[in-house]
Amino acid sequence: FKGSVSMIDYKLLEAATDNFSKSNVLDEGSTGHVYKARFDDKMLAAVKRIEYGGLDAEREFENEVNWLCKIRHQNVIKLLGHCIRDETRFLVYEMMQNGSLESQLHGPSHGSALTWHLRMKIAVDIARGLEYLHEHRSPPVVHRDLKSSNILLDSDFNAKLSDFGLTVNLGAQNKNIKLSGTLGYVAPEYLLDGKLTDKSDVYAFGVVLLELLTGKKPVEKMGPTQSQSLVSWAIPQLSDRSKLPKVVDPVIRDTMDLKHLYQVAAVAVLCVQSEPSYRP
């Protein structure tokens, strides 16, 4: 692997996680456990341990390391190192103390820590991360699995994009990209026709905005018809479409109220549907 992300010695990982002790488990995810790690008695990090999960999982691991070696942005998770031991793979990330946006919104606290001001800032952080991937990388990079569980929050609730296992660039070599992503977030044109563009991420961003607004999960395991109905639910919220461009501006100033935020969510979804030139 290229870049500045270092290979970390397995013994160091064992020591930093007290031998992967139960008390250090942050999450028991489907792809692997995430552990709290403490290096040199001070620096905190999160270690994802991925047991052998077949070729696809291996490819995703390599893909994640390769992308995170190349991408440095304040709204993208920092990969500090990686380690391979027999069939098990480890990824070491900067610690994100407030966990995922999904657990903040849908966990026991039901979003109570997230004021409207904070939700607004999280939305802008995500947009900045996406803008970097789409506009400042050439060819554009598509995250391909944007969702609330892949948005992590640090101790100050700065939001960063994570999980680059499915990420691709829109270069010529990627004409036939296998359909992947998470139902509920996946753009209808990608799901139905396999048409992948950077707008696929924008669609997912629209769904995350709706989640931030309503505190509700997009229905999981649903087909394209239902995911389209989420869109048709959002659009009637806009009373006057001719005012759309004016809505976006005040967002960036910290003056948003619920009504504005609601409109912005609808704008994001609407733009993907109807404005080919739109960028987040």
Ligand code: ACK
């Ligand atoms: O919401 P959570 O508790 O926070 O559940 C997810 C889970 O692991 C799967 O992604 C947590 N997690 C992942 N990466 C990190 C990280 N860098 N710092 C803290 N927690 C993390 C996340």
